[in-house]
Amino acid sequence: xxxxxxxxxxxxxxxxxxxxxxxxxxxxxxxxxxxxxxxxxxxxxxxxxxxxxxxxxxxxxxxxxxxxxxxxxxxxxxxxxxxxxxxxxxxxxxxxxxxxxxxxxxxxxxxxxxxxxxxxxxxxxxxxxxxxxxxxxxxxxxxxxxxxxxxxxxxxxxxxxxxxxxxxxxxxxxxxxxxxxxxxxxxxxxxxxxxxxxxxxxxxxxxxxxxxxxxxxxxxxxxxxxxxxxxxxxxxxxxxxxxxxxxxxxxxxxxxxxxxxxxxxxxxxxxxxxxxxxxxxxxxxxxxxxxxxxxxxxxxxxxxxxxxxxxxxxxxxxxxxxxxxxxxxxxxxxxxxxxxxxxxxxxxxxxxxxxxxxxxxxxxxxxxxxxxxxxxxxxxxxxxxxxxxxxxxxxxxxxxxxxxxxxxxxxxxxxxxxxxxxxxxxxxxxxxxxxxxxxxxxxxxxxxxxxxxxxxxxxxxxxxxxxxxxxxxxxxxxxxxxxxxxxxxxxxxxxxxxxxxxxxxxxxxxxxxxxxxxxxxxxxxxxxxxxxxxxxxxxxxxxxxxxxxxxxxxxxxxxxxxxxxxxxxxxxxxxxxxxxxxxxxxxxxxxxxxxxxxxxxxxxxxxxxxxxxxxxxxxxxxxxxxxxxxxxxxxxxxxxxxxxxxxxxxxxxxxxxxxxxxxxxxxxxxxxxxxxxxxxxxxxxxxxxxxxxxxxxxxxxxxxxxxxxxxxxxxxxxxxxxxxxxxxxxxxxxxxxxxxxxxxxxxxxxxxxxxxxxxxxxxxxxxxxxxxxxxxxxxxxxxxxxxxxxxxxxxxxxxxxxxxxxxxxxxxxxxxxxxxxxxxxxxxxxxxxxxxxxxxxxxxxxxxxxxxxx
DNA sequence: GAGCACTGC
Numbered sequence: 023x024x025x026x027x028x029x030x031x032x033x034x035x036x037x038x039x040x041x042x043x044x045x046x047x048x049x050x051x052x053x054x055x056x057x058x059x060x061x062x063x064x065x066x067x068x069x070x071x072x073x074x075x076x077x078x079x080x081x082x083x084x085x086x087x088x089x090x091x092x093x094x095x096x097x098x099x100x101x102x103x104x105x106x107x108x109x110x111x112x113x114x115x116x117x118x119x120x121x122x123x124x125x126x127x128x129x130x131x132x133x134x135x136x137x138x139x140x141x142x143x144x145x146x147x148x149x150x151x152x153x154x155x156x157x158x159x160x161x162x163x164x165x166x167x168x169x170x171x172x173x174x175x176x177x178x179x180x181x182x183x184x185x186x187x188x189x190x191x192x193x194x195x196x197x198x199x200x201x202x203x204x205x206x207x208x209x210x211x212x213x214x215x216x217x218x219x220x221x222x223x224x225x226x227x228x229x230x231x232x233x234x235x236x237x238x239x240x241x242x243x244x245x246x247x248x249x250x251x252x253x254x255x256x257x258x259x260x261x262x263x264x265x266x267x268x269x270x271x272x273x274x275x276x277x278x279x280x281x282x283x284x285x286x287x288x289x290x291x292x293x294x295x296x297x298x299x300x301x302x303x304x305x306x307x308x309x310x311x312x313x314x315x316x317x318x319x320x321x322x323x324x325x326x327x328x329x330x331x332x333x334x335x336x337x338x339x340x341x342x343x344x345x346x347x348x349x350x351x352x353x354x355x356x357x358x359x360x361x362x363x364x365x366x367x368x369x370x371x372x373x374x375x376x377x378x379x380x381x382x383x384x385x386x387x388x389x390x391x392x393x394x395x396x397x398x399x400x401x402x403x404x405x406x407x408x409x410x411x412x413x414x415x416x417x418x419x420x421x422x423x424x425x426x427x428x429x430x431x432x433x434x435x436x437x438x439x440x441x442x443x444x445x446x447x448x449x450x451x452x453x454x455x456x457x458x459x460x461x462x463x464x465x466x467x468x469x470x471x472x473x474x475x476x477x478x479x480x481x482x483x484x485x486x487x488x489x490x491x492x493x494x495x496x497x498x499x500x501x502x503x504x505x506x507x508x509x510x511x512x513x514x515x516x517x518x519x520x521x522x523x524x525x526x527x528x529x530x531x532x533x534x535x536x537x538x539x540x541x542x543x544x545x546x547x548x549x550x551x552x553x554x555x556x557x558x559x560x561x562x563x564x565x566x567x568x569x570x571x572x573x574x575x576x577x578x579x580x581x582x583x584x585x586x587x588x589x590x591x592x593x594x595x596x597x598x599x600x601x602x603x604x605x606x607x608x609x610x611x612x613x614x615x616x617x618x619x620x621x622x623x624x625x626x627x628x629x630x631x632x633x634x635x636x637x638x639x640x641x642x643x644x645x646x647x648x649x650x651x652x653x654x655x656x657x658x659x660x661x662x663x664x665x666x667x668x669x670x671x672x673x674x675x676x677x678x679x680x681x682x683x684x685x686x687x688x689x690x691x692x693x694x695x696x697x698x699x700x701x702x703x704x705x706x707x708x709x710x711x712x713x714x715x716x717x718x719x720x721x722x723x724x725x726x727x728x729x730x731x732x733x734x735x736x737x738x739x740x741x742x743x744x745x746x747x748x749x750x751x752x753x754x755x756x757x758x759x760x761x762x763x764x765x766x767x768x769x770x771x772x773x774x775x776x777x778x779x780x781x782x783x784x785x786x787x788x789x790x791x792x793x794x795x796x797x798x799x800x801x802x803x804x805x806x807x808x809x810x811x812x813x814x815x816x817x818x819x820x821x822x823x824x825x826x827x828x829x830x831x832x833x834x835x836x837x838x839x840x841x842x843x844x845x846x847x848x849x850x851x852x853x854x855x856x857x858x859x860x861x862x863x864x865x866x867x868x869x870x871x872x873x874x875x876x
Numbered sequence: 877g878a879g880c881a882c883t884g885c
Binding site: 088089090116117118132133134135136137138159161162163256257258259283284285307308309311312313328329330331342344386394398451452453481482484488489592603605606622624625626627630632634636 | 877878879880881882883884885
């Protein structure tokens with residue numbers, strides 16, 4: 023096909039005109055428009071790359087790609103279109119591959135490569151234009167390089183041309199960001215895809231996604247052959263279940279069913295992408311959304327779910343939870359059915375729910391750990407990232423978290439926040455700052471070689487195949503052994519095994535080792551070691567001590583130190599009050615103290631979340647004392663043990679906020695013990711057996727009298743006063759049973775000074791003497807008059823209600839019949855005798871003739 | 877089923 027028929031040529035003239043007039047350009051064009059291969063050539067062929075440069079000097083265009091493979095493929099295609107050798111006029115650069123020369127005019131490279139180049143060539147000399155391809159994917163480095171390029175354009179490089187190319191990004195925000203700029207659009211070469219939704223919402227917790235997917239596939243099949251089918255699921259487990267469900271379905275008979283996800287060996291991934299003589303069903307994760315293209319797909323079935331990685335800056339841990347994908351992502355997925363012919367997209371959610379979904383995915387800059395990018399940008403001279411001109415600014419908390427970590431690692435000055443000498447050396451290593459710090463520390467621990475390997479082992483996928491079967495596990499143990507102070511040691515042994523077996527796939531497979539990953543680890547480890555050597559780190563000749571390596575790991579992750587809650591459990595407490603569970607497969611099973619190099623929250627069955635600590639290394643408390651002597655302190659914690667029903671005290675030694683050892687202090691400190699028992703009494707977890715009616719009455723008497731006669735200056739008991747008295751009662755006690763015989767009412771009385779106590783006894787007495795010589799008990803209730811209850815016969819000769827509180831408060835009399843049942847309640851006894859007694863007497867006399875009736 | 881998407885230097 024003549025490349026001039028590509029849709030992008032429809033806008034060539036305008037594009038060149040705008041590129042001449044403007045330094046910033048947006049080009050929106052979908053897949054298949056030819057933008058990635060043709061626009062760079064247009065710039066070159068129209069002389070735009072040399073414009074404004076001195077005679078005979080030549081500028082180059084850098085075309086940024088998010089992924090390595092397409093970078094190489096695009097460069098190869100453009101080179102062949104131009105009939106030049108790859109690496110001459112057209113070249114590419116990705117990690118470990120630099121196929122470009124001084125005369126390269128069109129340089130395809132990954133976003134991360136440019137960011138590193140910004141460190142060594144801060145003005146980007148020689149670069150006339152940067153093209154940001156697939157910018158809508160919003161990868162971290164894409165956002166970062168664009169922001170930094172704009173900053174350069176506004177300062178030292180006003181001549182730099184920036185062209186942002188995207189497929190689907192909505193217009194508006196990007197124009198505002200790049201303003202002043204021009205925006206152009208071109209058509210794509212995709213076929214229409216008919217979208218269908220299910221009618222009724224489905225709860226995937228009750229009816230799993232694989233069942234719905236299978237049912238929908240069967241439904242589509244009833245309408246005719248759907249052709250090659252691509253099904254999107256969030257992860258490997260869901261994929262396995264879907265494959266299983268389809269295998270049991272008659273509709274899928276005669277079709278090849280293939281899983282596809284990143285953990286699969288290369289051969290299996292290739293199997294999913296190749297064509298067969300039979301129709302196929304691919305069940306895939308997000309790899310098939312943009313990284314891998316499967317030709318000939320006619321039907322896409324989309325669960326609408328994906329596992330999305332995030333960094334939680336509040337807790338400083340990574341999460342990987344199943345989330346609903348955005349509308350843009352759903353369109354991208356269904357678009358996979360329209361690459362070669364019109365297709366069909368079936369979505370396992372309702373149209374109504376679709377309307378409520380997010381327009382775009384949250385960009386990486388808003389959900390990933392920023393410490394590495396922060397250090398690189400700061401070292402490249404980008405200044406304060408809070409002031410940086412972001413397309414979308416990162417969360418302030420994420421910046422804070424990154425800055426804190428960099429200060430803790432010593433990369434930023436604790437006081438000024440400037441990049442330290444150590445920080446500058448760390449930037450030299452293209453790894454997370456934790457590993458960069460470890461590499462530098464490794465020199466003094468004499469283990470640079472080992473740490474270079476460790477750093478390499480943590481990049482990309484794990485060397486271990488996931489969920490090995492029993493025989494694989496046994497083979498592993500037999501060949502590699504299982505001894506381990508660190509999970510890294512297991513990985514290192516696996517790597518050495520793979521290396522000594524020349525990365526033989528079968529030999530590695532026997533032990534459940536990814537041979538290809540091991541090969542990449544070797545390249546990386548060698549690369550890190552070269553860098554270490556160039557930086558001037560002394561590389562040891564002898565094998566390092568295990569302990570040195572463990573200590574070195576600790577320097578990178580001292581904020582992820584964890585302690586077992588108890589022996590025999592995997593549950594751990596971490597510094598900063600976090601909790602987690604040690605990975606079951608970890609080799610560090612016996613050490614009570616460990617450091618986790620990976621902390622990740624994942625979602626289990628029924629949406630249950632758990633924080634898994636992996637890549638663990640055993641730690642001895644002495645190492646912490648040696649490396650962080652200032653981060654220790656001791657404290658005595660006094661607490662109530664509900665099971666023992668007693669106060670216990672522990673002397674604890676803490677590393678930061680994590681208790682490393684606890685020793686019981688017996689007896690516990692008396693004051694604190696009394697306080698805690700008193701609190702438990704207030705909370706009614708412990709009772710005071712001798713707290714009785716007289717106690718409550720005493721409190722009611724004092725409080726009532728304080729209200730009736732304020733001039734006496736009595737204070738009513740507040741919550742706090744009671745607490746104080748209870749505390750006195752508890753003094754010297756450590757267990758609930760010590761309180762059994764402690765007097766309570768007396769304690770309340772003793773707490774009051776004698777003159778006041780006498781006032782209470784006088785004006786709010788417990789008992790009152792009546793005019794007929796009898797003594798009656800008074801019952802006090804706060805806010806009410808006191809009561810007394812007496813039989814009529816006991817009230818003879820008491821002509822009127824008695825009064826207390828200096829005669830201000832009449833006692834309410836509950837008059838009882840001979841059967842002790844109330845006859846009348848009155849605060850006016852005189853009125854009773856006069857108005858009611860004659861009638862009462864008549865009635866009662868009949869019922870109780872033997873009693874005295876006056 | 878105790879639990880792991882995808883990139884990139």
